[in-house]
Amino acid sequence: MPPITVAHGDGIGPEIMDASLRIIQESGAALEIETIEIGEKVYLRGNTAGIDPSSWESLRRTKVFYKAPITTPQGGGFKSLNVTARKRLGLYANIRPCVAYAPYVDTKHPGMDVVVVRENEEDLYAGIEYQLSSDVMECLKLISRPGTEKIVRFAFEYAKQNGRKKVTCFTKDNIMKMTDGLFHKIYDEISAEYPDIEKEHWIVDIGAAKLADTPTAFDVIVMPNLYGDVLSDVAAQIAGSVGLAGSANVGITASMFEAIHGSAPRRAGQNLANPSGLLLGGVMMLVHIGQWEAAERIHNAWLRTLEDGVHTYDIFEPGVSREKVGTKEFASAVIARMGQKPEKLKAVSYAGFASPRREWVPNPARQFEKIEIVGVDLYMGSGAFGSKGRNPQEFGDALNRISHEGIELRMVDNRGTIVWPGGMAETFVTDSYRCRFQPVASAASQTVTHAQISALYQKVTAAGYDIVKTETLRTFDGQQGFTLAQGQ
Amino acid sequence: MPPITVAHGDGIGPEIMDASLRIIQESGAALEIETIEIGEKVYLRGNTAGIDPSSWESLRRTKVFYKAPITTPQGGGFKSLNVTARKRLGLYANIRPCVAYAPYVDTKHPGMDVVVVRENEEDLYAGIEYQLSSDVMECLKLISRPGTEKIVRFAFEYAKQNGRKKVTCFTKDNIMKMTDGLFHKIYDEISAEYPDIEKEHWIVDIGAAKLADTPTAFDVIVMPNLYGDVLSDVAAQIAGSVGLAGSANVGITASMFEAIHGSAPRRAGQNLANPSGLLLGGVMMLVHIGQWEAAERIHNAWLRTLEDGVHTYDIFEPGVSREKVGTKEFASAVIARMGQKPEKLKAVSYAGFASPRREWVPNPARQFEKIEIVGVDLYMGSGAFGSKGRNPQEFGDALNRISHEGIELRMVDNRGTIVWPGGMAETFVTDSYRCRFQPVASAASQTVTHAQISALYQKVTAAGYDIVKTETLRTFDGQQGFTLAQGQ
Numbered sequence: 001m002p003p004i005t006v007a008h009g010d011g012i013g014p015e016i017m018d019a020s021l022r023i024i025q026e027s028g029a030a031l032e033i034e035t036i037e038i039g040e041k042v043y044l045r046g047n048t049a050g051i052d053p054s055s056w057e058s059l060r061r062t063k064v065f066y067k068a069p070i071t072t073p074q075g076g077g078f079k080s081l082n083v084t085a086r087k088r089l090g091l092y093a094n095i096r097p098c099v100a101y102a103p104y105v106d107t108k109h110p111g112m113d114v115v116v117v118r119e120n121e122e123d124l125y126a127g128i129e130y131q132l133s134s135d136v137m138e139c140l141k142l143i144s145r146p147g148t149e150k151i152v153r154f155a156f157e158y159a160k161q162n163g164r165k166k167v168t169c170f171t172k173d174n175i176m177k178m179t180d181g182l183f184h185k186i187y188d189e190i191s192a193e194y195p196d197i198e199k200e201h202w203i204v205d206i207g208a209a210k211l212a213d214t215p216t217a218f219d220v221i222v223m224p225n226l227y228g229d230v231l232s233d234v235a236a237q238i239a240g241s242v243g244l245a246g247s248a249n250v251g252i253t254a255s256m257f258e259a260i261h262g263s264a265p266r267r268a269g270q271n272l273a274n275p276s277g278l279l280l281g282g283v284m285m286l287v288h289i290g291q292w293e294a295a296e297r298i299h300n301a302w303l304r305t306l307e308d309g310v311h312t313y314d315i316f317e318p319g320v321s322r323e324k325v326g327t328k329e330f331a332s333a334v335i336a337r338m339g340q341k342p343e344k345l346k347a348v349s350y351a352g353f354a355s356p357r358r359e360w361v362p363n364p365a366r367q368f369e370k371i372e373i374v375g376v377d378l379y380m381g382s383g384a385f386g387s388k389g390r391n392p393q394e395f396g397d398a399l400n401r402i403s404h405e406g407i408e409l410r411m412v413d414n415r416g417t418i419v420w421p422g423g424m425a426e427t428f429v430t431d432s433y434r435c436r437f438q439p440v441a442s443a444a445s446q447t448v449t450h451a452q453i454s455a456l457y458q459k460v461t462a463a464g465y466d467i468v469k470t471e472t473l474r475t476f477d478g479q480q481g482f483t484l485a486q487g488q
Numbered sequence: 489m490p491p492i493t494v495a496h497g498d499g500i501g502p503e504i505m506d507a508s509l510r511i512i513q514e515s516g517a518a519l520e521i522e523t524i525e526i527g528e529k530v531y532l533r534g535n536t537a538g539i540d541p542s543s544w545e546s547l548r549r550t551k552v553f554y555k556a557p558i559t560t561p562q563g564g565g566f567k568s569l570n571v572t573a574r575k576r577l578g579l580y581a582n583i584r585p586c587v588a589y590a591p592y593v594d595t596k597h598p599g600m601d602v603v604v605v606r607e608n609e610e611d612l613y614a615g616i617e618y619q620l621s622s623d624v625m626e627c628l629k630l631i632s633r634p635g636t637e638k639i640v641r642f643a644f645e646y647a648k649q650n651g652r653k654k655v656t657c658f659t660k661d662n663i664m665k666m667t668d669g670l671f672h673k674i675y676d677e678i679s680a681e682y683p684d685i686e687k688e689h690w691i692v693d694i695g696a697a698k699l700a701d702t703p704t705a706f707d708v709i710v711m712p713n714l715y716g717d718v719l720s721d722v723a724a725q726i727a728g729s730v731g732l733a734g735s736a737n738v739g740i741t742a743s744m745f746e747a748i749h750g751s752a753p754r755r756a757g758q759n760l761a762n763p764s765g766l767l768l769g770g771v772m773m774l775v776h777i778g779q780w781e782a783a784e785r786i787h788n789a790w791l792r793t794l795e796d797g798v799h800t801y802d803i804f805e806p807g808v809s810r811e812k813v814g815t816k817e818f819a820s821a822v823i824a825r826m827g828q829k830p831e832k833l834k835a836v837s838y839a840g841f842a843s844p845r846r847e848w849v850p851n852p853a854r855q856f857e858k859i860e861i862v863g864v865d866l867y868m869g870s871g872a873f874g875s876k877g878r879n880p881q882e883f884g885d886a887l888n889r890i891s892h893e894g895i896e897l898r899m900v901d902n903r904g905t906i907v908w909p910g911g912m913a914e915t916f917v918t919d920s921y922r923c924r925f926q927p928v929a930s931a932a933s934q935t936v937t938h939a940q941i942s943a944l945y946q947k948v949t950a951a952g953y954d955i956v957k958t959e960t961l962r963t964f965d966g967q968q969g970f971t972l973a974q975g976q
Contacts, residue, residue: 080662087905090916108596108701121916124629126904128922129666130959131969134856135634139667141612141627142620142903144918172714174568178617179627205718209725212700213596226660230693230718237697252916368622371869381859415630416614417575428578428609428740430632434616450949454942461938471618471957481619 001032002289005058009068010040011263012273012327017068019275019331020282023301026335029286029294034058039070039263043078050081059089065256066285068278069263083127086120091249091256092147093154094118094228095284098215098235098245101345104306105315107240112215114235115164117155118228120249122147125225132468133381136415136432143179143224148186154250155222156194161353166198166219167191170207170227178483183224204231211235236260243314246280248288257285271326274312276302279334292350298334299350303342305333368476373448375410375438375473376456377482381431381466392429396420399435402463404456406443410436413485436485438473448472489520490777493546497556498528499751500761500815505556507763507819508770511789514823517774517782522546527558527751531566538569547577553744554773556766557751574608579737579744580635581642582606582716583772586703586723586733589833592794593803595728600703602723605646606716607639608737613713620956621869624903624920631667631712636674642738643710644682649841654686654707655679658695658715666971671712692719699723724748731802734768736776745773759814762800764790767822780838786822787838791830793821856964861936863898863926863961864944865970869919869954880917884908887923890951892944894931898924901973924973926961936960 006021008014024031036055043050050072059065065085072078085091095117102110128140152169159167169187171180184201191199198219202210204227211218212234223231236245242261249256259277267273279302286295309322310333316324325333341347392412396419400409412420413436414429437456439446453472461467474481494509496502512519524543531538538560547553553573560566573579583605590598616628640657647655657675659668672689679687686707690698692715699706700722711719724733730749737744747765755761767790774783797810798821804812813821829835880900884907888897900908901924902917925944927934941960949955962969 083663092916121905122903124660125663127663127971127973128904129664129971131666131962131964132630134859134964136630136632137667137670139629139631139664141629142920143625143627144903144920145623146916146918147903150916172612172717175571175613175615176617176627178619179625182625205721208718209721209730212722213725226714227718229660230696230715233693233697234700234722237701242697371622415610415632415635416616417609428580428634428638430634432630432632450955451946454946454949457945458939458942461942467938467960468962469957469959472955474619474956476619476622483615483617485615 001030002064003032003034003062004064004066004285004289005034005036005055005062006066007036007038007068007070009038009263010071011069011265011268013039013068013070013263015268015271015327016259016273016275016278019327020279022331023279023298023334024282024286024294026338027294027298029291034062038067038081040073043073048078049084050078051084059254063254064285064289065254066282067256067258069259069261071263071265083125085256086249089254089256090121090251091254092119092121092150092252093248093250094120094232095158095248095250096232096236096245096260097280098232098239100239101244101303101306102240104309104320104345105240105244106317106320107238109215109238112239114211114215114218114239115158115162115220116228116232116235117151117158117220117222118232119147119151119223119225121225123225130469132379133430133432135430136381141176141179143182145182145186148183149190152187152190152222155220156190156197159197159220160194164197164220166200167194168207168218168221169199169201170204170221170223170231171201172204174203180224187222208234212238215239241315242277243274244276244280246277246282246284248281248284250288255285255288257281257288271328272313273327274314275327275331276312287350287353290353292353296348296350297338299348300341301334301337301339303345303347304337304340305330307342307345308333308337370475370477372475373450373453373472374446374475375407375436375448376453377471377473378435378437378457378460378467379469379471380433380435381468392419392433395433399460399465402460404459405452406440407437407448407452407456408440410438411485412436416485418485432468434485436473489518490552491520491522491550492552492554492773492777493522493524493543493550494554495524495526495556495558497526497751498559499557499753499756501527501556501558501751503756503759503815504747504761504763504766507815508767510819511767511786511822512770512774512782514826515782515786517779522550526555526569528561531561536566537572538566539572547742551742552773552777553742554770555744555746557747557749559751559753571613573744574737577742577744578609578739579742580607580609580638580740581736581738582608582720583646583736583738584720584724584733584748585768586720586727588727589732589791589794590728591808592797592833593728593732594805594808595726597703597726600727602699602703602706602727603646603650603652603708604716604720604723605639605643605708605710606720607635607711607713609713610635611713618957620867621918621920623918624869629664629667631670633670633674636671637678640675640678640710643708644678644685647685647708648682652685652708654688655682656695656706656709657687657689658692658709658711658719659689660692662691668712675710696722700726703727729803730765731762732764732768734765734770734772736769736772738776743773743776745769745776759816760801761815762802763815763819775838775841778841780841784836784838785826787836788829789822789825789827791833791835792825792828793818795830795833796821796825858963858965860963861938861941861960862934862963863895863924863936864941865959865961866923866925866945866948866955867957867959868921868923869956880907880921883921887948887953890947892947893940894928895925895936895940895944896928898926899973900924904973906973920956922973924961
């Protein structure tokens with residue numbers, strides 16, 4: 001029997017986990033359960049991670065985590081357990097099916113059946129932030145080739161296994177041509193390996209509008225982390241109820257399954273909560289570990305229960321629902337229907353599903369033959385600049401007098417807009433400037449060495465300028481690896 | 489008569505601009521119109537900006553731009569005229585009212601009346617991107633104190649003048665504690681100056697879900713650039729039709745008014761297009777320049793026209809609409825109703841509106857007494873690292889042997905997750921590493937000088953490592969101006 005690690009969580013967590021496990025046990029699933037304690041109690045014992053080292057050991061052993069919602073105490077530097085688990089276990093894919101169950105559950109979008117596949121490790125969620133000056137904060141958005149390959153391939157493999165017809169990609173590559181451009185490019189590359197699956201790309205703003213208005217136009221959607229975070233919440237909500245959605249976080253060696261909703265402490269202990277989200281997370285877990293028969297029995301019995309109008313308070317609606325039940329009674333109703341299929345809603349079939357292949361090898365990265373440094377951006381903050389006034393023209397002129405071995409100041413910009421040479425008076429400036437140095441046009445070599453950069457650094461800082469950060473300007477086999485400023 | 493600059497644009501642009509100007513002229517508005525040519529024809533003459541220098545002169549003179557949609561030719565390095573205009577004219581605020589007109593225009597959200605106020609200059613749209621390695625792309629997200637103050641104050645001033653009750657703020661500050669944290673903090677500061685306006689903050693994912701599902705719960709929403717871009721499209725779409733929404737881009741000295749839809753070349757020249765979006769942009773312009781009586785007459789006549797069922801093809805619906813009309817006839821129908829008010833829809837009132845105050849002075853930035861450098865992050869790419877293997881443990885150990893004047897390697901991470909010392913095997917790595925150097929615990933001074941950084945840079949690069957970028961670690965009056973890595 002495959003071992004799994006189970007955490008009962010906080011708030012309504014224990015009730016809905018008990019209900020879900022009762023149903024899973026009645027389904028014929030074969031599981032050996034290791035129980036760990038996570039969440040509020042662990043946090044309040046002074047463990048800011050919310051999870052004990054012995055629990056990590058269980059997770060590293062079983063590699064499958066079935067997790068009820070937890071409560072993170074306010075303040076006091078408690079870290080999000082979800083973020084920690086995703087990062088430490090390498091759970092790169094977040095899968096969230098968003099399905100409407102009209103007419104049994106109220107929705108404005110009957111027929112909606114969208115799966116959002118969200119990249120889970122990169123983008124703005126790497127948590128890398130710096131204060132550049134008194135006025136300006138920076139966060140790094142990172143998009144990598146292997147990270148993107150993993151998530152895009154996962155989305156297509158998921159579509160293939162689940163008989164899905166289309167995988168859509170959302171990016172903002174008309175603005176972020178390098179980061180989102182890479183995501184889009186890799187989507188194009190990998191989609192070509194799946195000729196039977198329809199593909200399409202939307203700019204995320206228009207795509208989001210279409211999704212919110214006509215979600216039935218979509219099937220599987222793969223997105224970078226931030227867009228996926230926001231739009232999977234939108235999709236789950238407009239499908240009908242966040243109380244009905246489960247979610248999987250999948251990595252190469254480990255995976256985690258949960259409901260998408262929180263621990264709802266005010267509903268706790270009253271036998272009120274709807275266990276459906278966590279139960280469907282459990283169904284995804286059973287499919288994931290290859291126990292497709294149990295998964296199918298549970299999912300179909302659950303659909304039949306919805307259809308029969310046996311509803312918890314959150315989705316109860318007079319005239320549609322027939323019986324308002326508590327958490328335990330709902331679980332019993334699902335168990336009583338084990339082996340049955342829905343009559344009106346579409347039954348699911350996981351027949352023959354193997355545990356999806358996860359140990360794929362990324363395409364070898366393109367080995368660039370020649371990576372050359374062709375300049376360096378020096379970012380200056382409010383420190384030394386304060387004493388030199390805030391006039392960009394004077395600042396640029398003064399800095400321009402510091403040249404070094406044929407490297408010259410090419411331009412100064414403020415948040416991407418050129419202010420030297422020849423800025424416009426209307427341009428609003430902050431106290432953080434970027435100063436781009438490149439070889440003079442007449443220089444014998446148009447490349448720059450690390451020795452030159454370090455000498456330039458020394459010279460500029462010795463003149464009293466405060467360098468906050470540097471970025472080298474590079475070409476990769478002749479292709480420019482940096483953007484130009486607006487107006488450059 | 490105040491001068492304005494008008495561009496008739498491409499595709500359906502000329503038709504809807506003619507219709508809008510006819511209505512505006514009949515409203516009693518006093519305007520002196522300077523016409524400029526922008527868009528496709530200018531691009532195809534070889535001007536990659538899509539606008540001639542003489543047109544810039546007109547814009548700098550009139551400071552008010554009434555702009556029909558244009559067509560940007562595909563390929564060929566043509567730059568978005570909207571982005572250029574926003575940046576060069578400092579149009580920091582994008583205002584987009586999203587209103588439902590049920591039952592006259594079909595919508596799932598009757599009663600919706602949301603104004604999205606989007607920051608327009610900063611965030612990820614500064615266009616600053618770098619390739620860090622063969623595998624990894626970076627985009628900088630920048631949020632500034634004055635940039636945020638301007639947009640938040642604008643949102644509250646807008647709410648006050650328009651009799652709005654609530655200004656909501658969306659950020660993701662549970663993850664981006666410094667950038668989005670600053671936006672949220674400034675929202676809190678400025679909202680305190682407006683005790684009569686209700687305030688609330690939502691994490692953007694849940695907020696977006698609520699907005700898509702129950703937009704009637706919102707009034708004015710102020711957001712950083714990216715969230716505003718995506719969610720203003722969502723709001724406009726679910727209100728009923730993107731064909732009905734106008735938008736203002738406002739700066740301290742200049743402003744631009746337009747429809748939110750594009751130039752729809754396939755509909756051009758057929759007297760089919762709905763001029764409503766551009767007309768409502770014109771109403772916002774008239775309010776902005778203080779001609780509130782004309783604005784009110786147009787807006788109410790337009791509402792009455794909708795209500796009377798005089799509809800263009802795009803919103804025509806049998807049983808609801810009474811008469812299907814073309815662009816010109818629609819304009820005539822609005823003109824015929826000048827002076828009338830809607831009977832069922834809510835009439836607008838701009839009585840006594842003054843041109844909103846725009847020349848406010850940002851709060852003086854907090855002057856930090858002590859900005860100290862306490863370390864430096866060196867980012868390494870695939871260059872030199874390739875020859876040293878891809879094992880993070882060996883890499884960290886080797887780099888750790890290079891110490892300098894009491895500065896030591898503290899940690900190495902990959903996309904924010906620690907890999908040295910003591911990483912976990914499950915952590916997936918790319919070819920871009922961050923190496924954090926800080927003074928040894930026993931050092932007399934816990935601060936670092938630029939001379940030390942430049943010497944360290946020299947030493948590390950001389951040892952064959954390829955430094956791609958650097959970020960100094962700073963404290964601002966003792967407060968940490970950088971984030972820790974996951975697991976640090």
